[in-house]
Amino acid sequence: MKLLLAVLLGASSARAAVKNPDMFTVAQIDEITSLDPVFPYDNASQNTIWNVYETLISFDGSSLSKFVPKLSTKVPSVANKLISADGLTYRFPIRKGVKFQDGTPMTPEDVRYSLLRFMITDRAGGPSALLLEPIAGAPATRDSSGKLTLDYTALAKAVRVEGDQVVVRLSRPFAPFLAIMARWSYVESKAWAATHGEWDGSETRWKEFNDPPKEKSFFYEHMNGTGPFGLERWDRTGKYVLLTRNDGYWGKKPALKRVLIKTLTEFNDRKLMLAAGDADLIDVPRPLVTLAQGIPQTHLVDGLPRLVTDPALYFTFKINPSGNPDIGSGKLDGDGIPPDFFTDADVRQGFSYAFDYDALLKDTFKGTAKRAIGPIPPVIPGYDAKQPHYDYDPKKAEEHFRKAWGGAVWDKGFRFTLTYNVGSENRQAACQILKKGVEALNPKFRVDLRGVEWASFLDKTQRRLMPIFSRGWYADYPDAHNFVYAFYHSQGRYPSAQGFSDPELDRLIEQAVRQTSPVARAALYKKILKLGFERAPAIMTVHPVGVYAMRDWVKGFYDNPVLLGLDYSTLDKK
Numbered sequence: 397m398k399l400l401l402a403v404l405l406g407a408s409s410a411r412a413a414v415k416n417p418d419m420f421t422v423a424q425i426d427e428i429t430s431l432d433p434v435f436p437y438d439n440a441s442q443n444t445i446w447n448v449y450e451t452l453i454s455f456d457g458s459s460l461s462k463f464v465p466k467l468s469t470k471v472p473s474v475a476n477k478l479i480s481a482d483g484l485t486y487r488f489p490i491r492k493g494v495k496f497q498d499g500t501p502m503t504p505e506d507v508r509y510s511l512l513r514f515m516i517t518d519r520a521g522g523p524s525a526l527l528l529e530p531i532a533g534a535p536a537t538r539d540s541s542g543k544l545t546l547d548y549t550a551l552a553k554a555v556r557v558e559g560d561q562v563v564v565r566l567s568r569p570f571a572p573f574l575a576i577m578a579r580w581s582y583v584e585s586k587a588w589a590a591t592h593g594e595w596d597g598s599e600t601r602w603k604e605f606n607d608p609p610k611e612k613s614f615f616y617e618h619m620n621g622t623g624p625f626g627l628e629r630w631d632r633t634g635k636y637v638l639l640t641r642n643d644g645y646w647g648k649k650p651a652l653k654r655v656l657i658k659t660l661t662e663f664n665d666r667k668l669m670l671a672a673g674d675a676d677l678i679d680v681p682r683p684l685v686t687l688a689q690g691i692p693q694t695h696l697v698d699g700l701p702r703l704v705t706d707p708a709l710y711f712t713f714k715i716n717p718s719g720n721p722d723i724g725s726g727k728l729d730g731d732g733i734p735p736d737f738f739t740d741a742d743v744r745q746g747f748s749y750a751f752d753y754d755a756l757l758k759d760t761f762k763g764t765a766k767r768a769i770g771p772i773p774p775v776i777p778g779y780d781a782k783q784p785h786y787d788y789d790p791k792k793a794e795e796h797f798r799k800a801w802g803g804a805v806w807d808k809g810f811r812f813t814l815t816y817n818v819g820s821e822n823r824q825a826a827c828q829i830l831k832k833g834v835e836a837l838n839p840k841f842r843v844d845l846r847g848v849e850w851a852s853f854l855d856k857t858q859r860r861l862m863p864i865f866s867r868g869w870y871a872d873y874p875d876a877h878n879f880v881y882a883f884y885h886s887q888g889r890y891p892s893a894q895g896f897s898d899p900e901l902d903r904l905i906e907q908a909v910r911q912t913s914p915v916a917r918a919a920l921y922k923k924i925l926k927l928g929f930e931r932a933p934a935i936m937t938v939h940p941v942g943v944y945a946m947r948d949w950v951k952g953f954y955d956n957p958v959l960l961g962l963d964y965s966t967l968d969k970k
Contacts, residue, residue: 397874398963399663400469403725404655413673413693413949414673414949414969414970415674416969417946417969417970418652418653418654418969419652419653419654419655419656420652420654420656420658420676420677420950420964420967421655421657421658421667421669421671421674421675421676421677422571422653422655422656422657422658422659422675422676422677422678422937422962423658423659423660423665423670423675423677423678423679424440424657424658424659424666424678424679424681424776425659425661425681425819425850426438426659426817426850427440427635427659427850427851427853428438428441428444428630428635428637428657428954429441429443429610429850429854430610430615430616431445431448431615431616431617431618431619431627431630431637432445432515432610432613432649433445433449433495433510433582433584433615433699434513434514434517434519434522434523434524434582434614434615435517435519435522435610435613435616435841435970436522436523437521437522437523437889438656438715438854439960440659440850440932440961441962442960443657443959443960443961443962444625444637444639444657444961445582445619446959446960446961446963447623447624447625447655447873447962447964447965448497448619448621448623448625448626448627448639449582449583449584449619449621449622449623449961450466450467450489450583450621450623451465451466451467451489451578451579451580451581451582451583451861452466452467452490452507452562452577452581452583453465453466453468453471453574453577453578454466454578455578455579455956455958455959457676457789457954457956458618458954458955458956460703460754460874460956460957460958461505461874461960463574463578463862464691465491466659467490467491467494467502467507467622467706468488468489468491468562469489469490469491470488470489471574472487472488472574475539475622479837479891482569483566483567483569483912484565484566484568484569484668485563485564485566486563486565486566486574486577487558487561487563487564488562488563488577489560489562490502490503490504490507490560490561490562491645491646491870493645494622495622495646496585496620496621496622496645497619497620497621497626497642497644498620498621498634499584499588499644500585500586500588502585502622502866503582504557504561504562504870505586506555506557506583506584506585506586507557507562507583508555508556508557508562509525509586509589509597509638510581510582510583510584511555511562511564511581511583511596512525512551512552512555512602513529513584513589513594513595513597514526514534514539514580514581514582514869515531515537515551515604516546516548516551516595516602516605516606516609517567517605517606517607518536518538518546518606518607519607519608519610519859520553520574520892520894521857521858521889521893523580523872524536524537524578525881525887525888526580526872526873527580527581528575529570529881530566530568530570530573531551531554531555531564531565531567532547532551532554532566532567532696533544533567533568534546534578534849535579535881535885535887536887537607537665538606538607539850543605544564544606548599548677549599549604552599552673553565554566554567554679556692564635564950568910569910569912570909570910571875571877571909571911571912571917572873572874572875572877572878572909575873575874575875575958576798576809576872578873578958579872579873579958579959580872582621583621583622583754584615584620584621585620588620589614589615592614592618593614594613594614594743598696599617599810602659611932617630617632618719621656621896622646623640623642623645623965624641624645624648624649624650625639625640625641625642625646625650625655625962625964625965626639626640626642627639627640628640628654629870631747634658635658635659635660636656636657636658636659636799637656637657638655638656639654639655639656639657639964640653640654641653642655646655648965650964650965650966650967651952651967651969651970652967652968652969653966655964658675661818661819661849661850662819663676663680663684663687663821664683665820666678666679666680667687667688667691670688670691670694670945670946670947671691671692671694673693673870673947674945675947676835676945676947676949676950676969677944677945677946677950677953678944678946679771679944679961680943680944680945681819681820681821681822682760682761682762682764682765682821682822682887682943683760683821683825684712684821684823684939685698685762685827687945688776691945693947693948693949694945694946694947694948695945695946695948696943696944696945697943697944697945697946697953697955698764698941698942698943699764699941699942699943700941700942700943700944700955701775701875701941701942701957702773702836702870702940702941702942702957703773703775703776703797703870703871703954704773704868704869704870704871704939704940704957705768705771705772705773705866705868705869705879705883705936705938705939705941706822706823706867706869706937706938706939707756707816707820707823707826707866707867707868707937707938708768708771708826708863708866708868708869708871708883708934708936708937709747709751709814709826709827709865709866709897709934709935710829710844710864710865710866710867710890710893710894710933710934710936711738711743711744711747711863711864711894711932711933712738712860712862712863712864712865712892712893712894713738713739713895713896713933714735714736714739714860714894714895715733715735715737715738715860715861715862715863715892716735716859716860716861717735720816721810721813722813722815722846722861722863723735723737723764723812723813723860723863724811724812724895727802728805728808728810729808730808730810730811731811731838732805732810732811732812733810733812733863737801737812737863737958738863738864739925740755740800740805741802741930741932742797742800742801742805742931743797743801743805744931744933745786745796745932746793746794746796746797746798746800746805747791747793747830747834747935748786748793748932748935749784749786749787749788749789749792749793749796749835749936750788750790750793750830750833750834750837750859751786751788751791751826751935751947752788752828752829752832752833752840753786753787753788753937753938754765754769754788755829756825756826756829756938757787757937757938759835760821760822760825760826761822761938761940763776764769764940764941765939765940765941766938766939766940766959767937767938767939768936768937768938768939769781769783769785769881769936770785770925770928770929770936771869771879771882771884771925771928771934771936772876772879772921772925773871773879773939774811774939776871776874776875776876776879777875777876777914777917777918778875778876778880778921778924779876780918780921780925783925783926783929784925784926784929785924785929786929786932786935788833790833790836790837791838792838793834794806794832794838797837797838806838806840809838809839809840809841809842810840810841810842811842811843812843812844812845812863812864812904813842813843813844813845813846813862813863813868813877814830814831814844814845814846814863814865815846815847815848815850815853815856815862815864815865815867815903816845816847816848816865816866817847817849817850817853817867817868817911818847818849818850818853819850820866822868822940823864823867823868824845824847826843826859826866827866828845830843830935831843831845832927848914853865857893860894860895861892863900866892869882869883869889869890872958872959872961873958874957874958875911876908876917876921877905879920880905880908880924880925881905882910882926882934883928883934883936884898884901884905884924884927884931884933885901885902885906886898886899886901886902887902890934891933894933894934896933897933898927900927901924901927901928901931903925904923904924904927906918907920908921908924922954938965942955942957947969949969950969951967951968951969951970952966952967953967954966
């Protein structure tokens, strides 16, 4: 009897030790920038959105190639006749009995509206290209001068409702289309949007909502999805989002009642929260992993697969000089750089050879990452282990710098600011390594470093204010196209922000994604990677694995590298 009592008391004590058992708290590095499903293109925002809004299909747990139905009752395939034989038409049977968090029923028209809104919004540097490219046949609604080029009538016909099905007609075969839909086909309420001043779905008004300022959208800080959680509060000053369980959810109800997602850029602040039990899971930069070890009642979850190329160092080809202190004098006179400094290939190749890749791999990532020899991670088809790449070679770096700008770079030197986002020790380390390698070549070469808060960092990127900036690419979907497009295509995420374009790269990238033959695609990616090496628009360093530190009481954790974060609906602490 005494033994049984002791066991019961011990179990009771263990349960009592769990802080806030109905709430899961995450302390992360990056700051949420918008709650609108069509606007943000960063991990922190998209992970929050993914837990409130739902997609038509989803990845099966941690799988990257298997899908399960979600708001669609079936995953389209040629076998079930929901994909046409020519690979152009996809049919999604829409689930009945689903309600938005305001209590209104979801309809196929809401699905159609949401897909169209995702595309017509097309904010600069946003994710709209992910659907525009396969459906509209062009990755943007505007040309390089900002003129609208979208044929809305054709787009509206490409996405239509037939009974209980939403039918999507692609402009051409597009190999990774289902993977895109599993991640980006968020469904919103058309009526709720129109009631609150958003696009009403009409052809006459869509232009008013193209590339809008994020703060002017009702979706910016309000949410109404069909998912397992809804928005209770977004405190932008306090840098946190509080989600509440959606008790009217159509699927399996989450065990947790609330989820608190808090931004803390300083690792020590996150570590203290974890140690006190006030955080259940925290971001851990690779250089600080040892500092997260040994905390009582916590453990590390390491070696998590990631479809990531990060850090990468991006050259801005057309720097915005307006009131910009990061380019110094704005001239090639030893005290600055001109706005077009990085348009010279020898400059970019000089920097690429001046980076000590092994130092980052060994000292920062402790040998846990894979050396990046191009943008495509080795787990994705299209990766070529024999592709040409840059190694640390000071002699070759000097050769290119001596040729750059007709010899003026070597003779006069330069000075500019290299930027990383505050809280990312990995990216900061990459900047320090580049600074060291470049400055060692010539005493006239000077590189200053600056850390910038995440929201400002994103803004400065889009405004082309940073000569070189350190960031990375997390896959939107598991396919080589997602990486080469993001790094090399003129309308991709980074080239559009850098002002980089190369017609031959664009042509090859567009040709590769239309191919259904894996052999033909591989041959094209080999050409793309070779040309990308020659153009050198960015320095690619490593493909890291993921790591979290979490409390021992966390249950139900699983990891899918495409989700950009956690599925809170599977988690529990009891």
